[in-house]
Amino acid sequence: MKSFVKLIVILSIMVIGVFSSRLGSASDTTIKLGVAGAHSGDLASYGIPTVRAAKFVVKDINEKGGILGKKVELLIEDDVCKPEMATNTATKLISEGVHLVVGHICSGATKAAMGIYNNSNIIAMSPSATNPDLTHSGDYPNFYRTIASDDAQARLEVDFALDILKLKKIAVIHDKQDYGKGLAEFAKNFLEKSGRAEVVLYEGITAGAVDYSAIVQKIKRSKADGIIYGGYHPEASKIVMQMRKKRMKTIFISDDGVKDDTFLKVAGKYAEGVYATGPKDVSTNTIAVAATEAHRKEYGKEPGAFYLNAYAATQALLNAIQKSGSINYADLSKALKTEYVETPLGSISFDDKGDAIGVGFSMYQVQNGVYVEVK
Amino acid sequence: MEYFLELLLGGLTRGSIYALIALGYTMVYGIIGLINFAHGEIYMIGAFTALIIASVLTILGFNHLSILVLASLVAVIYSAAYGFTVEKVAYKPLRSAPRLSPLISAIGMSIFLQNYVLLAQTSDFMPFPNLIPDFDFMEPYAHVIGSSELVILLTTAAVMMLLTVLIKFTKIGKAMRATAQDKSMAMLVGVNIDRVISVTFIIGSSLAAIGGILVASHIGQINFYIGFLAGIKAFTAAVLGGIGSIPGAVLGGIVLGCTESFATGYVSSDYEDVFAFTLLVLILIFRPAGILGRSTTEKV
Amino acid sequence: MKLLTSFKKSFLVSIWFMFLTFPIMVIRVNPIEEIIEWRWWNMLLVGGCSFVLSLLGRYFLEKKELMAKRVADSGVIATTFKKRLFEQRAFAVPILIIISFAAIIFPFIFSTYQTSIMTTALIYVVLGLGLNIVVGLAGLLDLGYVAFYAVGAYSYALLNYHFGMGFWAVLPIGAGLGAVFGLLLGFPVLRLRGDYLAIVTLGFGEIIRLILENWNDFSQGPSGIANISRPSLFGTQLGLEANTVYLYFIMIGFMIFTIFVVNRLQNSRIGRAWIALREDEIACQAMGIDKTRTKLNAFALGATWAGMMGVVFAAKTTFINPASFTFLESAIILSIVVMGGMGSIVGVIVAAFILILLPEYLRAFSDYRMLLFGCIMVVMMVFRPQGIISNVRRTYRYGNNKGQDINHRETEEV
Numbered sequence A: 001m002k003s004f005v006k007l008i009v010i011l012s013i014m015v016i017g018v019f020s021s022r023l024g025s026a027s028d029t030t031i032k033l034g035v036a037g038a039h040s041g042d043l044a045s046y047g048i049p050t051v052r053a054a055k056f057v058v059k060d061i062n063e064k065g066g067i068l069g070k071k072v073e074l075l076i077e078d079d080v081c082k083p084e085m086a087t088n089t090a091t092k093l094i095s096e097g098v099h100l101v102v103g104h105i106c107s108g109a110t111k112a113a114m115g116i117y118n119n120s121n122i123i124a125m126s127p128s129a130t131n132p133d134l135t136h137s138g139d140y141p142n143f144y145r146t147i148a149s150d151d152a153q154a155r156l157e158v159d160f161a162l163d164i165l166k167l168k169k170i171a172v173i174h175d176k177q178d179y180g181k182g183l184a185e186f187a188k189n190f191l192e193k194s195g196r197a198e199v200v201l202y203e204g205i206t207a208g209a210v211d212y213s214a215i216v217q218k219i220k221r222s223k224a225d226g227i228i229y230g231g232y233h234p235e236a237s238k239i240v241m242q243m244r245k246k247r248m249k250t251i252f253i254s255d256d257g258v259k260d261d262t263f264l265k266v267a268g269k270y271a272e273g274v275y276a277t278g279p280k281d282v283s284t285n286t287i288a289v290a291a292t293e294a295h296r297k298e299y300g301k302e303p304g305a306f307y308l309n310a311y312a313a314t315q316a317l318l319n320a321i322q323k324s325g326s327i328n329y330a331d332l333s334k335a336l337k338t339e340y341v342e343t344p345l346g347s348i349s350f351d352d353k354g355d356a357i358g359v360g361f362s363m364y365q366v367q368n369g370v371y372v373e374v375k
Numbered sequence B: 001m002e003y004f005l006e007l008l009l010g011g012l013t014r015g016s017i018y019a020l021i022a023l024g025y026t027m028v029y030g031i032i033g034l035i036n037f038a039h040g041e042i043y044m045i046g047a048f049t050a051l052i053i054a055s056v057l058t059i060l061g062f063n064h065l066s067i068l069v070l071a072s073l074v075a076v077i078y079s080a081a082y083g084f085t086v087e088k089v090a091y092k093p094l095r096s097a098p099r100l101s102p103l104i105s106a107i108g109m110s111i112f113l114q115n116y117v118l119l120a121q122t123s124d125f126m127p128f129p130n131l132i133p134d135f136d137f138m139e140p141y142a143h144v145i146g147s148s149e150l151v152i153l154l155t156t157a158a159v160m161m162l163l164t165v166l167i168k169f170t171k172i173g174k175a176m177r178a179t180a181q182d183k184s185m186a187m188l189v190g191v192n193i194d195r196v197i198s199v200t201f202i203i204g205s206s207l208a209a210i211g212g213i214l215v216a217s218h219i220g221q222i223n224f225y226i227g228f229l230a231g232i233k234a235f236t237a238a239v240l241g242g243i244g245s246i247p248g249a250v251l252g253g254i255v256l257g258c259t260e261s262f263a264t265g266y267v268s269s270d271y272e273d274v275f276a277f278t279l280l281v282l283i284l285i286f287r288p289a290g291i292l293g294r295s296t297t298e299k300v
Numbered sequence C: 001m002k003l004l005t006s007f008k009k010s011f012l013v014s015i016w017f018m019f020l021t022f023p024i025m026v027i028r029v030n031p032i033e034e035i036i037e038w039r040w041w042n043m044l045l046v047g048g049c050s051f052v053l054s055l056l057g058r059y060f061l062e063k064k065e066l067m068a069k070r071v072a073d074s075g076v077i078a079t080t081f082k083k084r085l086f087e088q089r090a091f092a093v094p095i096l097i098i099i100s101f102a103a104i105i106f107p108f109i110f111s112t113y114q115t116s117i118m119t120t121a122l123i124y125v126v127l128g129l130g131l132n133i134v135v136g137l138a139g140l141l142d143l144g145y146v147a148f149y150a151v152g153a154y155s156y157a158l159l160n161y162h163f164g165m166g167f168w169a170v171l172p173i174g175a176g177l178g179a180v181f182g183l184l185l186g187f188p189v190l191r192l193r194g195d196y197l198a199i200v201t202l203g204f205g206e207i208i209r210l211i212l213e214n215w216n217d218f219s220q221g222p223s224g225i226a227n228i229s230r231p232s233l234f235g236t237q238l239g240l241e242a243n244t245v246y247l248y249f250i251m252i253g254f255m256i257f258t259i260f261v262v263n264r265l266q267n268s269r270i271g272r273a274w275i276a277l278r279e280d281e282i283a284c285q286a287m288g289i290d291k292t293r294t295k296l297n298a299f300a301l302g303a304t305w306a307g308m309m310g311v312v313f314a315a316k317t318t319f320i321n322p323a324s325f326t327f328l329e330s331a332i333i334l335s336i337v338v339m340g341g342m343g344s345i346v347g348v349i350v351a352a353f354i355l356i357l358l359p360e361y362l363r364a365f366s367d368y369r370m371l372l373f374g375c376i377m378v379v380m381m382v383f384r385p386q387g388i389i390s391n392v393r394r395t396y397r398y399g400n401n402k403g404q405d406i407n408h409r410e411t412e413e414v
Helices: A002-020 A044-063 A083-095 A107-119 A150-164 A178-194 A213-221 A233-245 A261-271 A286-299 A307-324 A329-338 B002-032 B039-060 B064-094 B100-120 B136-141 B147-169 B171-181 B183-188 B193-219 B226-241 B246-267 B269-286 C002-020 C022-026 C040-074 C081-087 C089-109 C112-137 C146-163 C167-186 C194-214 C240-266 C269-279 C281-286 C291-317 C327-340 C345-383
Strands: A030-037 A071-078 A100-102 A123-126 A143-145 A169-174 A198-204 A226-230 A251-254 A275-279 A341-343 A346-350 A361-367 A370-374 C027-030 C035-038
Touching (some): A030 A044, A044 A071, A071 A083, A083 C291, A100 A307, A107 A123, A107 A178, A123 A307, A143 A307, A150 A251, A150 A275, A150 A361, A169 A178, A178 A198, A198 A213, A213 B002, A213 B246, A213 B269, A233 A251, A275 A370, A307 A329, A307 A346, B002 B039, B002 B147, B002 B246, B039 B100, B039 B193, B064 B100, B064 B193, B100 B226, B100 C345, B147 B171, B147 B246, B171 B183, B193 B226, B226 B246, B226 B269, B269 C194, C002 C022, C040 C345, C089 C112, C112 C240, C112 C327, C146 C327, C240 C269, C240 C345, C269 C291, C281 C291, C327 C345
Parallel strands (some): A030 A071, A100 A123, A169 A226, A251 A275
Antiparallel strands (some): A341 A346, A361 A370
16 A cells, blocks of 8 residues: 555656646747746756846846837756757747747757747757857858858868968867868868868867877877867867977967967966957957856856857847747848848848848957967 | 887776775675675765865865875765765665565665765866875976875785785674675674675775875866765776675776777777776686686585 | 754854865866856856755655654554556546556647657657666666667668658668667676676667768768658658658557567566566576576667667657767666666656656756756755666565555555
C-alpha cells in the first residue's frame, strides 16, 4: 500500500508540475518578446547579458507606455546552447504565443531553432550568432542579427595581416568548434585566393588539453611569422602564453572571441601585442554609455558579452513594431529592412539577407594591457 | 632532431600530468574494483582550492614562496578531504551492491561536483597565478624547456618514487597490497579494510591535487570543466598501462602523452585524440590487460 | 538516547562539511578584478543542510537495513504493489488500459512543447532498452553507445542532404548501419573483460565523435547539418504542431515494438545465452554457447536500436552536430539502464522518464538543475542499488501445492 501511495504522490507532482507550466497561456493584450539563449551552464556568460539588455530596453519602453498601446512582456527561456534544447525552447516559446524573439546565442542552437520559427513566421534576431550561413544561404528568411558575420571578420583579419603587417607565412589555427573553425576556413580561403602569403599550417587544437607545447613546436617549425587563430579566449591565452614562454615572437591575430577583458587578465603580460578584431568602438555613443551605466548601477559590474548587441537587437525589433504599426510578419520584415533605429551600435538597419547595416568590425591591439583600436 | 626532442619533452610533460591523475584511478580500482569517475573532479577542486588560497594570500601580502607552499598544502589537504568524503558518501554504502551501481553513483558524483563548483564559484575561466617561479638558471634554455615543465617532470618522478616506497616498505602499503589481492582474506588477517580504502582515496586525491596545481600553473587558467576532460584521458592512461598496477599508470600516462604529442607534431593536431584512442584499442587487442597488467586467472 | 547519539553524529558531520566546503562556498575570488567575497551565510547554510540531511540519511539507511533483515529472517515475501502489478492479471490490466488511454490522448490535451519533451523521453526509453540488451542482458559494459546513435543520425542527415531521401526510406538503412558499426565494435573487444571493455567502448564513442567533428568534407564538421526534413505522412509534409504529434505517435509505436521485441528476445535462446554470458562467462562457454556469436549479437542488436533512434532524433531536431553525441550522453543512457534495474523493461522505462523529464520540470530551479540531477543519481544508487525494479528472474519453486517453498529460497527481490 505504501508504494501505491508513493506512486500516486509522484504522479500528482508530475501532473501539477505539468499544469503549472500551462498557466500563463497566450493573451493578446501584451506584445510577447522571447529571449532565448544559454542562461545556465558553462556558456551562461554569453547569454545572460542579453537577458539583462532586453530587460532594460523593455522596462524603458513600458515606462513610456509600451508599443502601440500594449506593454511588452518578456518570455525568457534557456537553451544551454545545445541544438536539441533550442528546438524545445523554440517550441515552448511558440506555444506560449511569442511574437518576436531575441536569440539565440550560439550559431548551432540558432540554426536548430530557426526551422521552428520559420514554420510559424516568427522573426528572430540574434546578438551573437555569427555563422555566415544563417544569412548567406537564404534558408532563414526570418533571421536577422546585430553583429557582423564571421566572413567579414575573417576578411578584416586577412586584409590586416597582408596589407598592414605584410606577413608572408601565416599559420591558421582553430579550436575545432563551429565558430573558430568557420572563421579559420574563411581566413584560409581568403589567404589562398590572394596569393600574397603562404598558409604554412592549418590545424585544429583540442580545447581543454593540459598542454599545448606540441602545437606550439609545430608552429615554430613551420617558421610562420604570424598566426591567425579562430576560437575563444581560453585557448588563445593558453597558446599565446606557451608561445611567449618559449620566446617565440610570432604575431598573433584573432577574432572577437578573444577580444575580451578576461583574455587580458588571464594572459597577463603575455597578451601584449596580440591583435584581435572586435565590434567597432562605440564608447562615444551616448546610448551605449547610458546602457553600460544602467548595467553598472543595477548589477555592480561591467556588462558581459554581446550586451550592446542585444540592446540594439531588442530596440530594433520593438522599433519595427512601432514603425510598421503591426506584428504581422510581412510588415515587420519590411520595416526592419527600410527603417533605421538609433542603438548603442549606432544607427542601424538591415539588408535583404538579414545582416545589419552599420555594424562593423575593427582591429584592436593589446597595448599596455588594454585593447586599443588600430586605425 | 631538436623538433623530436621538443615533442618528446611536451609528451613527457603531458604524460606526467596524466600519470599523476591515473595513479589515483589505478589505486582505487586495484582496491575496490571501481572506476572512480569523480576523480577528475577532485583534480579540479584541488586546482580551484589552490587558486582561492593563493588569491587570499596574495591580497594579504605574503611572499611568493610561502604562497606556493601554503596554497599547495591547503589544496592537497582539501582534495584529500573531498576524496575521503566522496568515498564515505557515495561508495561505501555500495560496497556489496552489484558492480555497476557504484559506477553510476560515481558518474552522479562527478556531475554533482562539477556543478557544485560551477554554482559556488563561476563558469568563467579563472586565471591561475604562476606559482612556479621562473628559475634564473633556466633562462638560456627557455626556448626549449621552461621551469614549469621541469618542475612537473621532477615532481612526478619524486612522487612515483615516494609512492613505491610507501607501497613496498611501509605497513600501510602492505595492508593496501593485501586488500588489493583479496579483500575478505585481508579482513580475516586483521586488516582494517575501511581505513585502508580511505587511505587509498586520500593518497589518490592528494596526487590528483598536485597534478591540478601543476597543470594550472603551467597553463595559467582553470575552469570547472577541466576535471572531466583530464579525467577521461587519465583513465585511458591507467587502463593502457594496466589498471591496478602503479608503474603501469605512470607508463600509460607517458605513452599516452607522447603519442598525442607526436601525433600532433608529425601528423595533424586535428586527430590527436583519435590517435590516442586508436592506440588504446590496438594495445588492448594485443595485451588485453594493458601493458603492465597482470591478466588475472579466473578460478572456476 | 539513540536520538542524542544520532544528533551528536550529525552535528559532527555538519562541522566536517562546513570545513570541507569552506574555500569553495565561502570565498569567491575574482582574480580579474582582484576582489574577494566572503559569504559566511553559505557556511551556515551548509552546516544546517548537512545536519538535517545526515539525520534523514541515517534514518532511511537504517530503515532499509531493517527491512532487508526482516525479509531475510522471516522468509515471507510481502505482497507489494509491484508484485501485484506484475503477477495478478486483474490488477495489471486496468492499469495498462489507463496508461494506454493517457498516452493516446496526451498530445491533444497538452501543448506542443510538452509533447515534444515527451517524445524526447520516449527516444531515451528506446535507447535505454537497446542498451539494456548489451549491458543489462549480456553484461557487456558499453560506455560508447552514443556512437551508434550518432551513426544513425548522421546517416539520415547526410542521405537527406545529398540525395533527398526521406525519413521512412532511411530508417532501415540507419538500423542496418547501426548493426554494422556494432559488429565493428564487437570484433576488437571480444577478448576484453569488464572494465577494459568499458574503456575501449568509450574510446570508440570518442573516435566516432572526433571523426565526425574533423572530417569536414564528409560530415560538415562542427557546424553540423541543418534543415533535415521531417518525416512525411504518405508523401505530404506537415506543419510544426502536427509534426510533433506525428513524431510522438511514431515514437509510441517504436516503444511498443521495442518492448515486444526485447521481451521476446529475453525469453528466446539468444536471450538466455546473453543472461548466461552475463552471469558467468566461463560456465557459459563450458555449456557450449558460442561466446563470440553471442557477444556480437548483443552488440549488433543493441546498436541497431541506437541507429534507428538516431534517425528519429535527426528528424525531430532537424539539425545535428557532433556536440550532441558526447560521452555524457552515453553516461546518461547507461544511468537509465542501471537505475531502472538491469534487464528489467519496466524499470528502464520508468528510469528514462525520471531522468529525462525531471530536468525539464526542474526548469524552475534552472541553475541548480544539473546539481540536483547528479545528487538524485547518487541518492538513488545508494538507497536502491539494484535499480527501481530489480530484475525479476525466472525462478522455479519446489514446494507443496500451497506455494510455500520448503527447499528453495526465492531469489526475487522487492
